[in-house]
Amino acid sequence: MKLIASCVRHGAPVRLCVSALAVFAAFPVLAQSQAQGTLEEVVVTATRVAVPVTDVIADVSIIDRTALDQVGQGSLRDVLAQQPGIQLSSTGGYRSATGVYLRGASASQSIVLIDGVRVGSATLGSVAFENMPLDRIERIEILRGAASALYGPDAVGGVIQIFTREPEDGLHLSASVGAGSDGLRQAGAAIRGRDGALGYSVGVSKENAAGISAINNPAADSYNPDADSFEVASVDVKLTAQLSAAHALALSVLHSDMDYQFDGYAYPSPLNLTAATTDAWTRPTLNNVSLKWDAQWQPNWKSSLLLGQSDDKSVSDYYRMRDGAFDANSKFNTRRTQATWQNDISVGADVLTFLLETRTEKVDSSTNFTVKQRDIKSAMLSYALNRPRWNALAVLRHDDNSQFGGFDNWALSGGYRLSTNWRAVASMGTSFQAPSFNQLYYPNVGYYAGNPALTPQRNRASELGLKYLQGSLTAxxxxxxxxxxxxIDPAKNSQSDLAVLRGVTLSLQNQVGDTRYAVSYDYADPRTKPGNARLVRVARNVLNFNVNHRLGTVSVFGELKLSSDRVDNALVYGGPRDVLAGYSLLNVGATWKINKDLSLLARINNLTDANYVLTNGYAMPGRNAFVSLSWAI
Known part of the structure; x- marks a missing residue:
C-alpha cells in the first residue's frame, strides 16, 4: 500500500502512473506481430535457476553478444548506461572510476557477479566497472529491485551478473583491431571450440589511448589540464569437461590489468606536490577464478558447487611531473573467497531450491584499518510455483555476518496472466547492507572520516508491474x-533516519521488418528523510532510445539519451550541493558485413559534441570516432 500511497502523495509519480497505463493501452496498436524463429530465451539471475524470460516475475534486462559487438571503443559503463533503471557517475575520460546507480540506490548498493562469483571492493563498497574487458563478455543479465533474499547483503538496488565467453562446437577463431579519437588503439583475439567432452575458450584483448584531461573545472583543487592516458590488457580462459551424462566441470579465469592517469595528488605529499606538479596513476587489477561442478543426482534433483576467488586491487602511485621522482603510493586491495552449494529439486512444474554459502572479504591496504576481514555464512530456501495462468516465488534467507551478527531477509513475488499478451506482476521483500570498511575505519583526512558507530542499513521494498508480449514486441x-x-549518506558518511527510493520504469522493445528499436523512460526521486534532500548523481528523468536498421549487408544504428539535471557534492567540501545540468547524448554508427568472415564497424559518439558531466568537476569525452575491423571463422 505504501507504493500506491507514494503515487498519491507526489504529483509526478501520479502522472507517470496514468501515463504508463495510456502507453500500455497503445501497445496492441504498435505491435506488428512477427514470428519468433529462435529458441525461447532464458534468464538465470532472476531466480538463481534457468527460467524462460516470458515467465520471469522480476524486472530484468538481457544484453547479448550482438549488442556488445556494436559498442566499439566503449566500455562496460557505456553499455550499462543504455539500460532501463541505470544511471552512472564517472571521474572523467574514457576509462576511469565509475559508479552505477541502480533504481536510485547508491553505487555500493548493488551486487556484481562474474560467472556467479561476487566481485568488487570491500573498502569502497563499489565495483571497478572500468576494468572489465567488454570483448570477453558473452552476456549480461540485470535484475532490478531489492534482491538480498536471493543474493545476500548489499543487493538493495539489484544485481548485475556477467557471463564470460563460452566454448562452442567445432573450432572458432576471431580477431579484431580498431582505432579512434584521442589516440585510442584496440586489438583482441580469441579461440573457442569443443571436441567431444572437452570445451575451451581463450581470449586476449588490449586497449590504450592518450585520453583527455580528467578534470575540466579549474576551480577544483585537483585540476590539472594535461591529457590523462590509459592502457588495459586482459586474458580469459574457460575450460569445460562433460565427465558423464550427469556430471560436468567448468573452470573460468579472468584477469584484467589497467593503468590510467588521473588528476590528483598524494595526501600527505613527501615532495610537497600539488595537482599541477603531480603525475598520478591508478593501477586497478581484477582477478576472478571459479570452478563449478554441476551434477544431476536424480531426474528431479540437480546441484551445483561453485568455488570462487576474486581479487580487486587498486594501487595509486604519485610522481613529480617534471622529473618522474617518486612521491608516494597507496593501495586498497580486496580478496573475496566464496563457496556456494545450490540444490534444485523439481516438484512437478515447481522448483524447490536450497542453498548454503560462505564468503570471506579480506582487506590488504596501506591504510591500517581496525578490522581487515569479515566472514558471511548464509542459508537460503526458495520455492518457485508455476501454473499455466500464474506463478510465484517465495524466498527466505539467513546471513550471519562476523561483524554485525545475524540477519533474516525474505521476498515474495507473483505474476498473473491477464490474457494471452498481458501479465501483471508484484513483489515485496527486505534487504540489508553492512557498512564498508572505508565507512567504518577510514582515518580522518580532513574531508572524510570513518565512523565505527555505523550500523547496517535495513530496507523494505515493494513493486507493481505490467508486462506485454506480442510477437517480437515486449514492453x-x-x-x-x-x-x-x-x-548511510556516502558524501557525509553519516546515518540518516531514512532514505526513500521511488520511481517508475517504462520499457519497450520491438522489431518491425528490418528495424529493431528499444525505448525506456525512468523517473527516479530518491531522497533522505526527514530533510527531504535529493540523493546525489541521480536524475529525475532519463530517456533512452536505440534503433538499428538493416540494409542488406549494412546495419545502421543510433543511440539517444536525454537526462534531466542532478545534484552532486560541491567542489568545495562542505559547501552546498551543486546542480549538474541536464544533457542530451547522441551516438550513431554502422556495421558492414563485408563477407561471411569479415565485418567493419564505424561509430561516432557524442555526435553533437555535448558538454556534459556525470560527476561534478570531471570531464566526459566530446565528439569522438572509432573504426574497427573484425574477422571470425
Whole structure:
C-alpha cells in the first residue's frame, strides 16, 4: 500500500502512473506481430535457476553478444548506461572510476557477479566497472529491485551478473583491431571450440589511448589540464569437461590489468606536490577464478558447487611531473573467497531450491584499518510455483555476518496472466547492507572520516508491474518504492533516519521488418528523510532510445539519451550541493558485413559534441570516432 500511497502523495509519480497505463493501452496498436524463429530465451539471475524470460516475475534486462559487438571503443559503463533503471557517475575520460546507480540506490548498493562469483571492493563498497574487458563478455543479465533474499547483503538496488565467453562446437577463431579519437588503439583475439567432452575458450584483448584531461573545472583543487592516458590488457580462459551424462566441470579465469592517469595528488605529499606538479596513476587489477561442478543426482534433483576467488586491487602511485621522482603510493586491495552449494529439486512444474554459502572479504591496504576481514555464512530456501495462468516465488534467507551478527531477509513475488499478451506482476521483500570498511575505519583526512558507530542499513521494498508480449514486441512498466532505514549518506558518511527510493520504469522493445528499436523512460526521486534532500548523481528523468536498421549487408544504428539535471557534492567540501545540468547524448554508427568472415564497424559518439558531466568537476569525452575491423571463422 505504501507504493500506491507514494503515487498519491507526489504529483509526478501520479502522472507517470496514468501515463504508463495510456502507453500500455497503445501497445496492441504498435505491435506488428512477427514470428519468433529462435529458441525461447532464458534468464538465470532472476531466480538463481534457468527460467524462460516470458515467465520471469522480476524486472530484468538481457544484453547479448550482438549488442556488445556494436559498442566499439566503449566500455562496460557505456553499455550499462543504455539500460532501463541505470544511471552512472564517472571521474572523467574514457576509462576511469565509475559508479552505477541502480533504481536510485547508491553505487555500493548493488551486487556484481562474474560467472556467479561476487566481485568488487570491500573498502569502497563499489565495483571497478572500468576494468572489465567488454570483448570477453558473452552476456549480461540485470535484475532490478531489492534482491538480498536471493543474493545476500548489499543487493538493495539489484544485481548485475556477467557471463564470460563460452566454448562452442567445432573450432572458432576471431580477431579484431580498431582505432579512434584521442589516440585510442584496440586489438583482441580469441579461440573457442569443443571436441567431444572437452570445451575451451581463450581470449586476449588490449586497449590504450592518450585520453583527455580528467578534470575540466579549474576551480577544483585537483585540476590539472594535461591529457590523462590509459592502457588495459586482459586474458580469459574457460575450460569445460562433460565427465558423464550427469556430471560436468567448468573452470573460468579472468584477469584484467589497467593503468590510467588521473588528476590528483598524494595526501600527505613527501615532495610537497600539488595537482599541477603531480603525475598520478591508478593501477586497478581484477582477478576472478571459479570452478563449478554441476551434477544431476536424480531426474528431479540437480546441484551445483561453485568455488570462487576474486581479487580487486587498486594501487595509486604519485610522481613529480617534471622529473618522474617518486612521491608516494597507496593501495586498497580486496580478496573475496566464496563457496556456494545450490540444490534444485523439481516438484512437478515447481522448483524447490536450497542453498548454503560462505564468503570471506579480506582487506590488504596501506591504510591500517581496525578490522581487515569479515566472514558471511548464509542459508537460503526458495520455492518457485508455476501454473499455466500464474506463478510465484517465495524466498527466505539467513546471513550471519562476523561483524554485525545475524540477519533474516525474505521476498515474495507473483505474476498473473491477464490474457494471452498481458501479465501483471508484484513483489515485496527486505534487504540489508553492512557498512564498508572505508565507512567504518577510514582515518580522518580532513574531508572524510570513518565512523565505527555505523550500523547496517535495513530496507523494505515493494513493486507493481505490467508486462506485454506480442510477437517480437515486449514492453514493461514497473512502479517501485524502497525504504532504507539507517541510510548511510556516502558524501557525509553519516546515518540518516531514512532514505526513500521511488520511481517508475517504462520499457519497450520491438522489431518491425528490418528495424529493431528499444525505448525506456525512468523517473527516479530518491531522497533522505526527514530533510527531504535529493540523493546525489541521480536524475529525475532519463530517456533512452536505440534503433538499428538493416540494409542488406549494412546495419545502421543510433543511440539517444536525454537526462534531466542532478545534484552532486560541491567542489568545495562542505559547501552546498551543486546542480549538474541536464544533457542530451547522441551516438550513431554502422556495421558492414563485408563477407561471411569479415565485418567493419564505424561509430561516432557524442555526435553533437555535448558538454556534459556525470560527476561534478570531471570531464566526459566530446565528439569522438572509432573504426574497427573484425574477422571470425
Amino acid at each position: 514493461g512498466a514497473s512502479l517501485y518504492y524502497n525504504e532504507i532505514e539507517g541510510f
